[in-house]
Amino acid sequence: MVGVLGESGSGKSTLAAALLRLLPHGTEISGSIFWKNQDLLSLPCAELGSIRGARIALIHQDPGLALSPVMRVGQQIAEVLRAHCKLGRAERRERVIGMLQAVDLRNPERVYRAYPHELSGGELHRVVIAQALVCRPELLIADECTRALDVATQIEILRMLREFNQTTGMAILFITHNPVELAGLADRVVVIYGGRIVEEGALAQVFSRPLHPYSQGLLSLMPRSFRAAGPDRSSLALIPDLTANSGGRGCVFEPRCSQRSAICAHEQPAEVAAEPGRKVSCFQYGN
C-alpha cells in the first residue's frame, strides 16, 4: 500500500488520472507507465479499456459527481460488471449485493434500489468503493476518498481498505493531503510537491525523520495528541503561503524553502538515494 501525500495543487489527482490515461484530450503526457511489463501509454484503447475498471480501479474524491443522479445505485455498480465480466443479470445482482455487504452497508437491498440523493455522505463513499472493487481489481487508486467525512466514518473506511488490502492482496495507491490518514494505512509514502516527487521511502522512515524541507514542514502540522499540551497549529513555523516554482529553472520548493541555498534557484535537484530504500530531491543530500 503506497500513500501519495501533498497539498492541494501538488499534482496528486493529475497523477491518478494520468495513470489511467484519463486526462483531457490533447494533454501532453511523456514518460511511461508500466503495468505488468506493458506500457499503458502505448496500449491501444480497447486493451486499455479491459484493464481500466477491471484490473485497475479508481475511486474519485467526490462520490456525488462520480455517480449518475438519475440511475439507481445498484444498476450503476452492475454496469461495471456488465462491461468487464460475462455474468447473467441475476448473478450480477447477487455479486453487487454481496459487494455492498462487504463494504459494510446496512440493508444492501435498500441501497441497491436507492438513487444517490437518498443516501448519506458516508453511504455514498461506500457505494463508490463497492463500484471500484466489484471486479476484484489488482490495483485500487483511491483519490482523497475520505475527504470531508467525519472522523468515525473516515476510520471505518480506512480500516475497510486496509482489510481488503490484507485479505485480497489488492495493491492500493492512496492519495491524500492528510498525513494522519497514511499513518494508519500505508507501507510506503511518496511526497509530491509542484508536480514532482520530492521524497519517497518507507512510511516509518519518512514519518519519523523526514528529509526534504517540504516533508518536514508538512509532517510538523500533524496533530500528535490533542490531550497533550502540544503547540497549536496556528503557532507553528509555517511553510510560507506561496506558489510552487513551476517556471522550470531551480527547485520547485525554492520560493517557500527555509533551508534554500544559492544553487536552489538555478538548478533542479536530482533524485538521490539518501538511505537504503529512500529517495529525496534536495541539494542538502548531495547532487
Add this chain to the structure above:
Amino acid sequence: MVTSAAKLAPKPALVKVRALSKRYEQRSRLSRKRFTVDAIRNVDFELAPGCVTGLVGESGSGKSTLAACLSLLERPDSGEIWFEGKNVTKSTAAELRQFRPRLQLVFQDSAGALNFRLTAAQIIEEPLAIRHLGSRHARRRRALDLMTEVGLPADWSERAPLQLSGGQRQRLAIARALACQPSLLILDESLSGLDLITQAHILKLLAELQAAHSLTYLLISHDLSLVARIAHYIAIMHRGQVVEYGSKEQVLAVPSHEHTQQLISSAHALESGLARLQEPLP
C-alpha cells in the same frame, strides 16, 4: 454534566441560547408520507465574548441548523436567542437589518458561497453597498484594505473567485464577513476540505484577526482535533442536542458524555495510526 458557561466566562455572554428547537417536515420521495426531523432539540449554550467556542459533532448532528438559527436564516420553532443582551428571536425585518451585520457566517464551500460573476473587490464591497455605507471610493478602499489584512494581494482585486485556490477563496470569504465589522463570526466547517498547510495558515489568520478586532468565533467542525487547536470552549452536539459543554481542558480531559468519549477515541484512533485502526471502534 453540562458546565455553565457563566462559571467559565468572567464577562457577560455575547450570545445566550435557551431551549432552542427546530423541526423540519419532510415528505418521502417514494411513499409521499410526511415525517418530521428534529434537527435541534432544546439546545442551551452561551458564547463568551472574545473567545473561540468549538461546536463539534458528526454529520447530521444539527450543527449547521444551529448556525442557521443563530443567524436567524432559519426561524427556530421554540426557544430564545439573546445577542449582545437583546432577545433577537422574533426580530422584525428592520431589526434583522441592524442585527445581521454584527454576526457573519463563513461557509465550507467557498466556491458556492461567493458570487462567481463578481470580482474579489466587488464581493467584499457588496455588503457595504447593500447597507449604503460609505462612498463608492471609500468602499473600494476598505475592500483593498481587507484583502491585504487577510493576506490577499490588493492587485488581485479584479480576479474572479474561480481564479483563486480554495484557501484564497476562504480568505476572501473571511474578508467579506469582516467588511461589516461583526462581533461574532460563525465558521461553519470553513476549514474542512482544506489541506493541512492551508488550514494552518487560515487558523493563524483567524488568531491574528481575533486579536486585532476582539472577535468572537463559533467554529463548527466534525474534526475534534482541529477544534481543540484553537478553541477555548467546546460544545459537543449529538442527534440535535448539545450533550456536553465546557472549557476545552475540561471536555477533553474529563469527558462526561458517552458521545464525547467516542469522538475523542475516534480522533485518537486516527492520530495513532494502524495499531488503533485495527482495534474495534468504541
